[in-house]
Amino acid sequence: MNLSNLQPAEGSVRNNKRLGRGTGSGRGGTSTRGHKGQKSRSGYSKKSGFEGGQMPLQRRVPKFGFKNINRIEYKGINIDVLADLNEKDSSSTIMDAAYFVKAGLVSKNTKIKILGRGEITTALEVHAHAFSKSAVEAIEKVGGKAVTL
Structure with missing residues (x-):
């Protein structure tokens, strides 16, 4: 095998539909878009969340609560977990962030x-x-x- 004879796996690559290339192609004329109407035109895009003029869900449901941007999230580790860790590996008496990461209790x-x-x-x-x-x-x-870090 070398660079000159590489090709994708069988069945992994398909040709694109060639739309609007005449009636003989089977996809000419309306190019699979049906007849007339807004959706058949180029440049059409529906607004996300638009429900045809009905009051959209996002506006029907009331707002509540708030997100405190100053909140600090801690991962809680109980004393009994420290005792278990110490039983398993009593060689180190210092338990710091790196120790907890190595033990798999927290991420970095x-x-x-x-x-x-x-x-x-x-x-x-x-x-x-x-x-x-x-x-x-x-x-x-x-x-x-x-010791508080």
């Missing part, structure tokens, strides 16, 4: 908040973007450190 640019559900028995140094009060208490009670 996710902000992390440590939450207080569960109990922890070993002293860990936990680095995260935010902590709940109960999480900080639980971590510091066993001699660990809660």
Whole structure:
């Protein structure tokens, strides 16, 4: 095989319909557009959401709520999850964003908040973007450190 004899797989390429090339082609005359009317003309395009003059759905349904542009989304990780991770891999006592990414809990640019559900028995140094009060208490009670990024 070389560049001179490459061709697409059998059946993967079809010829375009050749419209408006005379009556002998079978698609001359109206070029498959039917007779007259707005839709048969060139340049026709229907407005998206147009319902023939009926009040469109987008205007019938009321508006509600708002999107706070300053909201910060955190991925919550509970203390019991930290304890499980520490049981599986007790070699590192520092848990930071890279550690959570490697463990598959969060993706690279996710902000992390440590939450207080569960109990922890070993002293860990936990680095995260935010902590709940109960999480900080639980971590510091066993001699660990809660470091806010």
